[in-house]
Amino acid sequence: MAIPTVLKPRMLVAATAAFALSACFGAPDVMKRSDAKRPGAKTVQRPQVTGAPSFTSTDAQQCAFDLKQAGVRFTPLPNQDHGGGCSSIDSVKLLDIGTPVTNLGPMTCPLARNFAAWAQYAVRPAARKYFGTEVVKIETYGTYSCRNIYGGRSGRLSQHAYSNAIDVAGFVLADGRRIMLDGGWKGDRPSQDFLRALHKSACRRFGTVLSPDYNAAHYNHFHLDMSGNGFCR
Numbered sequence: 001m002a003i004p005t006v007l008k009p010r011m012l013v014a015a016t017a018a019f020a021l022s023a024c025f026g027a028p029d030v031m032k033r034s035d036a037k038r039p040g041a042k043t044v045q046r047p048q049v050t051g052a053p054s055f056t057s058t059d060a061q062q063c064a065f066d067l068k069q070a071g072v073r074f075t076p077l078p079n080q081d082h083g084g085g086c087s088s089i090d091s092v093k094l095l096d097i098g099t100p101v102t103n104l105g106p107m108t109c110p111l112a113r114n115f116a117a118w119a120q121y122a123v124r125p126a127a128r129k130y131f132g133t134e135v136v137k138i139e140t141y142g143t144y145s146c147r148n149i150y151g152g153r154s155g156r157l158s159q160h161a162y163s164n165a166i167d168v169a170g171f172v173l174a175d176g177r178r179i180m181l182d183g184g185w186k187g188d189r190p191s192q193d194f195l196r197a198l199h200k201s202a203c204r205r206f207g208t209v210l211s212p213d214y215n216a217a218h219y220n221h222f223h224l225d226m227s228g229n230g231f232c233r
């Protein structure tokens, strides 16, 4: 299987380095990396003009290939500079990852690839393990949003501003139950175990994972993004 290999954190670092926008913005200070100072670091490139061709780099093409190999249906999006520093570079619109997902906007390909793998290899098996049923829908608060961290008026842009983050609100099971972060994180035992198993798995797959334990702003969702290198709270 190609997917588990490509999801190793070290390779993600390499992959995200090519996504020049992602590494040094929107992440807590503790995990900021200085790519410019690393030997062999790639030159940071500015967002391309609206409508520019996407998936021209080797890393981006590999990512699109990996998505296809995983059986994911998606539409590649043209590179977009949305203004205000916000962009969607080498991004996709996910059409089918095997489980319906609400509110999906543009996602950078590495984010889409890891999200699809998380749904397949973590979310669905965990639902079977803890609830004995299937997940029929993943509910999110969206992906792209041109805004600062925590929606503040000043400060760094959020990874959402680069289409490089997704906020997951909860999961609908085949029997109709809804296991939401708001309520479930401190809810009954199966809900707690299920959500913590998903959190643990997410921390192996995404660069930054913020849960309700991180701060009050995250009481109702997991924030998953591809910046940083294993910031897990």
Ligand SMILES: [Zn+2]
Pocket (backbone or CB within 6 Å): 160, 165, 166, 167, 222, 223, 224
């Ligand atoms: Zn978020």
